[in-house]
Amino acid sequence: MVTLFYIGLFLCCFLCLYRIGRGPTAPDRTVAIDILGIVIVGFCAIQGMVTGKDFYLNIALAWALLSFIGTIALSKFLEGRSFDE
Amino acid sequence: MSEIIGYILIIPGILFNIFGCIGLVRFPDVYNRLQASTKCVTLGTILLLIGVAFASHTGPISAKAVICAVFILITSPTGAHAIAKGSYLSGVKLWDKSVVDKYAEQNKQK
Numbered sequence: 581m582v583t584l585f586y587i588g589l590f591l592c593c594f595l596c597l598y599r600i601g602r603g604p605t606a607p608d609r610t611v612a613i614d615i616l617g618i619v620i621v622g623f624c625a626i627q628g629m630v631t632g633k634d635f636y637l638n639i640a641l642a643w644a645l646l647s648f649i650g651t652i653a654l655s656k657f658l659e660g661r662s663f664d665e
Numbered sequence: 666m667s668e669i670i671g672y673i674l675i676i677p678g679i680l681f682n683i684f685g686c687i688g689l690v691r692f693p694d695v696y697n698r699l700q701a702s703t704k705c706v707t708l709g710t711i712l713l714l715i716g717v718a719f720a721s722h723t724g725p726i727s728a729k730a731v732i733c734a735v736f737i738l739i740t741s742p743t744g745a746h747a748i749a750k751g752s753y754l755s756g757v758k759l760w761d762k763s764v765v766d767k768y769a770e771q772n773k774q775k
Contacts, residue, residue, distance in 0.1 A: 581672065588679040592706075595686035599698075607695045607752030614744055615689060615702050618737060619682060622710045625717045625733070626675075628726055637729035644736055651744040658751035 585626050592619045610654045617647030671720025674712050681709030694760035695752050703745040710737055 596619065599612040621640045628636030685705025692698045711734045718730040753768060 585675065585679055588683055592682045592686040595690050599689050605695065605752075605757055607748060607755065607757055608698065610748055610752075611695065611699050611702065612689060614741075614748065615686065615706050618706050618710050618741060619686070621733065621737065622678070622682065622713045625714050625730055628730075629671075629717045629721045632721070632723065632726075634723065634725040634729065637726055637733065640733050641729065641736065644733060644740065648740040648744055652747055655744070655747035655751035658748075658755045660754065 582626075582630055589619060589623050589626065593623075607658060610651070610658065613654070614647065614651045617643060617650070621647075667722075668720045671716045671718075674716030674719060678709045678712030678716060681705050681712065685709060694763070695757050696749065696759065696763075699745055699749055703741060707737060707741045
């Protein structure tokens with residue numbers, strides 16, 4: 581059962597990586613990077629459930645924070661403004 | 666018993682994740698991809714985290730999974746709106762079969 585969870589999440593990661601490599605414009609890649617960050621948070625949660633150690637959930641929280649900040653920074657960069665407006 | 670409830674919540678979560686990522690690959694436009702993938706992956710990951718909170722027996726994993734679910738529920742739509750406005754202002758056109766563009770209508774009225 582746990583192997584099926586890993587296979588499904590690996591499939592999600594490879595589909596996101598396909599869109600990051602292939603995407604015709606920069607916003608496509610930004611969307612795919614955002615989705616990849618959220619999928620990796622789920623991956624860390626599954627790993628924490630399987631091994632029974634709770635520091636994987638700390639990694640998941642930090643990854644969610646960094647993914648959100650990176651998404652906001654990339655969208656402001658796409659919008660053509662500087663970071664302190 | 667709690668493991669069964671957790672697995673019942675985790676399996677639809679992973680299915681929603683896979684459907685959202687297939688939408689990310691198959692749809693024709695930035696905005697369609699953003700809509701499909703953000704909604705499906707947010708719901709799927711929240712279901713997965715709540716399932717992990719049910720299925721794990723120790724306390725800290727459940728508490729941190731619930732905190733992480735609330736955090737993703739707040740931040741993911743915010744990031745999606747920021748990406749949509751940024752991609753519109755950077756000059757990406759809509760798909761040629763899209764029919765409505767509220768942002769351009771509002772800017773024309775002003």
